[in-house]
Amino acid sequence: RSGRTVLQYFGGTYESAKTDGRKEFLRMIDFIKKNKGKVNEIMVYALDRFSRTGGAAIKLATDLREKHGVIINAVTQPVDTSNPSGVLSQGMHLLFSEFDNKLRSQRVVAGLKAKFEKGIWAVNAPQGYDSVIINGERKLVVNAEGKIIVKAFQWKIDGIKNIEIVERLQSLGLKKMNKMQVQRILVNPFYCGMIAHGMLNGRVIEGQHEKMISREMFLRVNNILEGSSRFNISHKPDDINLPLKVFMWCVDCAKPITGYKMKVKVKKGSEQTFQYYYKCRTKGCCFNKNVKDIHGKFETLLARITIKAEFIEPLMFQLEKTFNDLNAENKGKEKYLKELQTELQKKVDTIEEKYFIGGEMTKETYDKFATRYASEKFEISKQMENCTVSSSNHKSKLKRALEFACNPLKMWQCGSIGIKEKLQRLLFPEGLAYDKEIGAFRTNTINSLIAVIARLSGDSLLVQMQMAPILGSQSRSAEK
Ligand SMILES: [Zn+2]
Structure with a gap:
């Protein structure tokens, strides 16, 4: 073009600078x-x-x-x-x-x-995702494993422990699943469409990949995970008198409230008794109240929380639906186990043919396989039993949960320290803030009630719609 004659072309292909003697x-x-x-x-x-x-x-x-x-x-x-x-x-x-x-x-x-x-996950995709090329672009999409993994999030919301989640995932075909991987999955915002990577210096960015779960669901799961580490504080014997310890917060200091006991002066000869108090941990904060006073106020609060008539029907409906869903899940599991059983039987038939009929197998080899298959068979039948047992378990669990929600005050008054704390957490997942200026708890009981229904029903749509006001502030903070 510029008056030059090209004599020869060199290179042209992907010649990298890696090798010096090119x-x-x-x-x-x-x-x-x-x-x-x-x-x-x-x-x-x-x-x-x-x-x-x-x-x-x-x-x-x-x-x-x-x-x-x-x-x-x-x-x-x-x-x-x-x-x-x-x-x-x-x-x-x-x-x-x-x-x-x-x-x-x-x-x-x-x-x-x-x-x-830019929101592009350029490294290896987490478990449950495949990298595919669509119109020349690399896209990360949820794969078959991912469709199973998504259940783990729902199970966590339903209060299932990680160890059981591992077992359930394994029985659905994710053989290599373990406790650590489950934990890693549950805390990875990638699954709700966000990107967090060491290179982003702590920032979280909206990703361009397919979402596996909603952001609300992810936040709920992580609230539960955070809550379980926050609330699973072992209780000293004295603490049975201080169920609101840690659960209750000081409005002024935003710190969990602790408790202590004091000896009551008694006449000589009679038994030693104690008085219990709740106290703010901050030095100089004058929050220091007798347990009786605080518990009275908490009980008043609980008495106001009852299931209103209009909620009972939808709640029952939701419980029924949840129960059926769980049942369907168990049916799927049963079907999978049956397939495994058939496969195993084929294997047993094969080795029997080889050993007894064909004589192609030594007794030693046959025994080895026969023992292994027998133990696999036992394992499968054990798991199949679990399918039916757990569905009846869930039914009674749900029934109890409904009774629970119907009279929280009674449950709290009669329950052990463990039940008290579970109930507290169920009703007020964020804990309760106590305002010493006005001498009362600060809460929105309506939201709490909806939270209970949502939690019991495990219906994510209901959660998204009705918990939106609660989750709104958290979603925003996650975007920062
Ligand atoms: Zn304080």
Whole structure:
């Protein structure tokens, strides 16, 4: 185009700067030597394509220019090397391109970071996702495993312990699942469409990949996980008198309230008794109240929480639905186990044929397989039993849960310390704030009631709609 005649092309394919003695490069030098006088220019796209070794590249450029009359012309960095300043300039370019090569590995990191910032998960996708190419673009989509993993989040909301979640996932086909992986999955915001990576310095970014669960669901699960570590504080014997310890918060200090006991002065000879108090942990905060006073107020609060008539029907409906869903799940599990059983029977048939009929198997081998299959068979039948047992378990659990919610005051008064705490957490998942100025708990009982229904029913749509006012503030903080 610019009056040059192209004699030969070199490279062209993905020639990386990884190997110094590049074949194409040597072929080009060879070509120049053989065609002495015919070649007067080497065109390259950019100088960093020419060579990676700065000093050697300058020497080579000098040699080519002075001994062979060949100049190097970079399309993207045009320099006139017929004058000294041009030569210097090209030398600089070549030196810089070496520097640039060294920077390249850093650039890969920066490129990765830029991708994360755009919401693109550029590294290996977490379990439950496949990477597919759609219209030339890499997309991360939920795969078959993911459709099973999603159940783990719902189970966590239903109050299932991680260890049981592991068992359930395993029985649905995720053989390699373990407790650590379940925990890792439950706390990974990737599953609700967000990206959190070490390169983002603590920022959480809206991802471009397919969501497995809603953000509300993720937050609920993580509230539960956080709550269980916050509330699972072992109780000293004295604490049975202080059920609201830690659960109750001081409005002024935003700190959990602790409790203590005091000896009551008694006449000589009679038994020693104690008085219990709740106290704010902050020095100088004057919150310090007798247990009787606080418990009275808490009981008044509980008495106001009853299931209103209009809620009973939808609640029963939801419970029924949840029960049926669980049943369906068990049916699926049963079906899967039956398939396993059939498969196993085939294997047993095969080894029997080989040993008894074909004589292709030694007794030793046969015994080995027979024992293994028998234990597998036992394991499967045990799990099948669990399917039916757990469904009747759930029914009674749900029935109890409903009774629970119908009269929280009675449950709290009669229940053990464990029941008291469970009930408290169920009704007020965030704990209860006590305002010492007005001498009362601060709460929105309506929200709490909805929370109970949502929690009992495990209906995510209901949760999203009705818990939105509660979750709203948390969603915002997650976006920061
Ligand atoms: Zn305080």
